[in-house]
Amino acid sequence: MRIDLTCLRTGLLLALVAAATLPGSARGAEPTESAAAAGENKDGADWKTWQVNNEVTDVASVQRGARNFVSYCMGCHSIKYERWSRLGADLGIPAEVLQKQLIPPGDKPTDYILTTMPAKDAEAWFGKVPPDLSLMARARGRDYLYQFLKTFYVDSTRQTGANNLRLPTTAMPDVLSELEGLKRAVFRDVQERGEGGEVNHTLVFDHFEPVAPGRLTPAQYDSFVRDTVNFLDYASEPTQAARRSLGLWVVLFLLLFTWLAWQMKREYWKDVH
Ligand code: HEC
Structure with missing residues (x-):
């Protein structure tokens, strides 16, 4: 034989x-922009079904998300369980780029990713300390984060001038409005007759109406949010990218x-x- x-x-x-x-x-596969908002209603009527469809093995997207986090979130939020050096190693970011573009001046690569906002000030300004985002993707789910970042709307009754569908009466300001633009939420008055014959009114969200455009197109904004959520997904379990590619x-x-x-x-x- x-x-x-x-x-x-x-x-x-x-x-x-x-x-x-x-x-x-x-x-090498880039997330296509059309895939971004595929199947989503432009006016937000179906926001509860929106899915982020991020891919944590897409390192370029996680890198963009890290940059978004540093520019738009780190003023208030920390990722206190991760060090800058770990982030650099996992995402293949060269040491000089890490130091120059991401790490705040005065911090070292071995430092944890911390916000510079003192908790006491945050409490005074927002009535609440912005939560650490290390485990947020696992705690709330990725689609939740995507929906949260895409359903801010103008609400003059709120102290921040903004409200949110995913987290009603949230203390977080609409920090991405400069990119997304401003939108108004239109609610429907749904009447139901109660047991005693009285009429109960409930306001149910119907759709969004644009108020002012932002710097990004809707598709670009979706990609921006997807990258950001992708980064938070990575941060919630930094080993998962390596584990999946080993798989x-x-x-x-x-x-x-x-x-x-x-x-x-x-x-x-x-x-x-
Ligand atoms: C100006 C300060 C500020 C900035 C900047 C900011 N946030 Fe927040 N964020 C808050 C505050 C305050 C809360 C607490 C909200 C609450 O519990 O109502 C919060 C809460 C959250 C939550 C938790 C929501 C929940 O369900 O409990 C997430 C997720 C979040 N922020 C993500 C982000 C992301 C992503 C960015 C960057 C794009 C960002 N935040 C930028 C202030 C901020």
Whole structure:
């Protein structure tokens, strides 16, 4: 009995080529803008069904999200369980770029990602200390964060001038309005007759109406939010990106191994009639 070596070698080569090209092409895949808002109602009527569809293995997107976080969130929020150096290593950000563009002046790479806003001031300004965002993606869910960042609306009855559908009467100001623009929420008055015959009114959200445009188009804003949520998703479990890409190699190895075992079996049983 002789194992057909040429056949084995070609197979091995094919598997290796597949293994070498697959993760590469996955990494090169850019999230398309049209996929961003695909299926979403422009006026927000279906906001409860919005899904972020982020991909934590998309390192470029997580990098953009990190930049968004530093520019727009870190003034109030920390990610206190992660160090800058870890962030740099995980996302492949060179040390000089990390120091120059992300780390606040005076902080070291070994420092944790902390906001400079003193908790006492935050309490006085917002009535609440902005929560640490380290575990927020896991605590609330990624779609929740996406919906939260996309359903701020103008509300003059609130101290911040803004309100939110996902977290009504939120203390967080509409910090992304400069990018997204301003929108108004239109509510429907739904009347129901109670048991005693009295009429109960409830205001139910109907749709958003644009008030003023922002710097980004709706599709660009969706991408911005998706990247930001992608970053928070990564931060909530920094090992997951590495673990998932390792998973791909494990699956490829198993496929190759199955194929080899099958070839062996075929060889061994060839002469058995
Ligand atoms: C000006 C300060 C400020 C900035 C900037 C800010 N936030 Fe907040 N954020 C708050 C405050 C205050 C709360 C607490 C809100 C509450 O509990 O009502 C909050 C709460 C949150 C929550 C928790 C919501 C929940 O369900 O409890 C998330 C998530 C969040 N912020 C994300 C972000 C992101 C992402 C950014 C950057 C794009 C950001 N925030 C920028 C002040 C801020």
